Amino acid sequence: MASLKKYRVDSKFKLAQVSPGDTPFLEGNEAAQVAEIDALAAELDEMQDLLHAEGRRKLLLVLQGMDTSGKDGTVRWVFSRTSPLGVRVTAFKAPSDDERAHDYLWRCHAVVPRTGEIAVWNRSHYEDVLVPVVEGWIDKAEAKRRYAQINDFERLLVETGTVVVKCMLHIDKDEQRERLQARIDTPGKQWKFSMGDLEVRTKWNAYQEAYDKALRATSTDHAPWYAIPANHKRHRNLMIAQLLMKTLRQMKLKAPPADPALKGMIIK
Amino acid sequence: MASLKKYRVDSKFKLAQVSPGDTPFLEGNEAAQVAEIDALAAELDEMQDLLHAEGRRKLLLVLQGMDTSGKDGTVRWVFSRTSPLGVRVTAFKAPSDDERAHDYLWRCHAVVPRTGEIAVWNRSHYEDVLVPVVEGWIDKAEAKRRYAQINDFERLLVETGTVVVKCMLHIDKDEQRERLQARIDTPGKQWKFSMGDLEVRTKWNAYQEAYDKALRATSTDHAPWYAIPANHKRHRNLMIAQLLMKTLRQMKLKAPPADPALKGMIIK
Numbered sequence: 464m465a466s467l468k469k470y471r472v473d474s475k476f477k478l479a480q481v482s483p484g485d486t487p488f489l490e491g492n493e494a495a496q497v498a499e500i501d502a503l504a505a506e507l508d509e510m511q512d513l514l515h516a517e518g519r520r521k522l523l524l525v526l527q528g529m530d531t532s533g534k535d536g537t538v539r540w541v542f543s544r545t546s547p548l549g550v551r552v553t554a555f556k557a558p559s560d561d562e563r564a565h566d567y568l569w570r571c572h573a574v575v576p577r578t579g580e581i582a583v584w585n586r587s588h589y590e591d592v593l594v595p596v597v598e599g600w601i602d603k604a605e606a607k608r609r610y611a612q613i614n615d616f617e618r619l620l621v622e623t624g625t626v627v628v629k630c631m632l633h634i635d636k637d638e639q640r641e642r643l644q645a646r647i648d649t650p651g652k653q654w655k656f657s658m659g660d661l662e663v664r665t666k667w668n669a670y671q672e673a674y675d676k677a678l679r680a681t682s683t684d685h686a687p688w689y690a691i692p693a694n695h696k697r698h699r700n701l702m703i704a705q706l707l708m709k710t711l712r713q714m715k716l717k718a719p720p721a722d723p724a725l726k727g728m729i730i731k
Numbered sequence: 732m733a734s735l736k737k738y739r740v741d742s743k744f745k746l747a748q749v750s751p752g753d754t755p756f757l758e759g760n761e762a763a764q765v766a767e768i769d770a771l772a773a774e775l776d777e778m779q780d781l782l783h784a785e786g787r788r789k790l791l792l793v794l795q796g797m798d799t800s801g802k803d804g805t806v807r808w809v810f811s812r813t814s815p816l817g818v819r820v821t822a823f824k825a826p827s828d829d830e831r832a833h834d835y836l837w838r839c840h841a842v843v844p845r846t847g848e849i850a851v852w853n854r855s856h857y858e859d860v861l862v863p864v865v866e867g868w869i870d871k872a873e874a875k876r877r878y879a880q881i882n883d884f885e886r887l888l889v890e891t892g893t894v895v896v897k898c899m900l901h902i903d904k905d906e907q908r909e910r911l912q913a914r915i916d917t918p919g920k921q922w923k924f925s926m927g928d929l930e931v932r933t934k935w936n937a938y939q940e941a942y943d944k945a946l947r948a949t950s951t952d953h954a955p956w957y958a959i960p961a962n963h964k965r966h967r968n969l970m971i972a973q974l975l976m977k978t979l980r981q982m983k984l985k986a987p988p989a990d991p992a993l994k995g996m997i998i999k
Contacts, residue, residue, distance in 0.1 A: 535816055
């Protein structure tokens, strides 16, 4: 297996240093890769069962990335074998009036994973330091304050039993063009396209820069960021599945021991 | 395909008229049945995509049944091919203090499906007319009032775009004994067992009677109940998957038409 460490965001990180088209985690032919993802997905399902059986900890997977970077696809393939009972996905949209009337972490806190659960956030609280920075709604001092607030919030989660994994799905602008074009050209996919996506696309460089700053400021020991080369969809799935498996294995999950009181008990 | 109609609860229904060991929806050998469930699960996934693409309606699946009747297993197998993005499962437990401080439909209303979503309730608001009736916490008049409140609540959901499907997973007392015993005897499954299950088991007949009354009173045209023979797990999965597919087909879901404004558009 390739090294995940290389893709872990540190204090000098820039997205430009990772090539979106790289495929370090792909091995063998397509059939072998598909089989590997499926095997990992099955193992993830077993791990989630153990997480639930243990009943003490939680896992939060944060997925960020530009439009079409494959956040939905990641959820579909990485959790293809996990029962929906154990995985709760929240897709964060532009905040509603009610959400705007609260602090920006309020709606996130409401959907953190419960004991035994894996929660996946398709977009997240990070939108609130990316969009406002790019749009110029907040200044540098406020952005810095938010990075610190986010680090504090994530530390709370970690200190109360949540393991936090954060992935930036890194595609390049050409790949996005192809994916948007495919949405326009495929009749059954057109509903996925929104003119707003083009508006955001014109600010590509500003977003890359905002990501660089946010990722550097919030890739902590307790909740690190990983940059996932994501032009190649199978690579993206495989790398994220391996990252999750590695994380879950490190948790050394164990089902509770047998209860001696139940030994030999016969139900009538 | 066997007739679903026969299992639809009407005003004279009694659980005793349905044999939990029946398998009317099973055809062919085990391999064929597994393949059929898998094909239905794949079709369900496509239908959920369409539900999302259409963006107007929602589906709510309510699962009720005695302990070990297979509510979790149903979710796992029937939605084995659906992305967790499109299915949201809520397992209702004994109400918390905060939930108890509200009316009993409050916590349910909070998790009804959103547009394009399938919500599955593992237990539901029906617990609040089953447990209190069996325990004698409410009298007949109050039970009747709750049946009416539930019918009104479900009518609201239906009139605002939700299709409601309700399944009673019907097992017999012997089958439950075997399943509970297996939990006790299998080291990795023991954590699923709770002494409270045995307490409820002693009230088996009272629960069957409470179910009879509740199902009859709340099997409406807008939100009918189906009694699912559920001793045989594959039969249970197959019957519920077929019921859902039939329901979704009747919805005549359609992706929105192509937008003429996008025709020939080239992205830069």
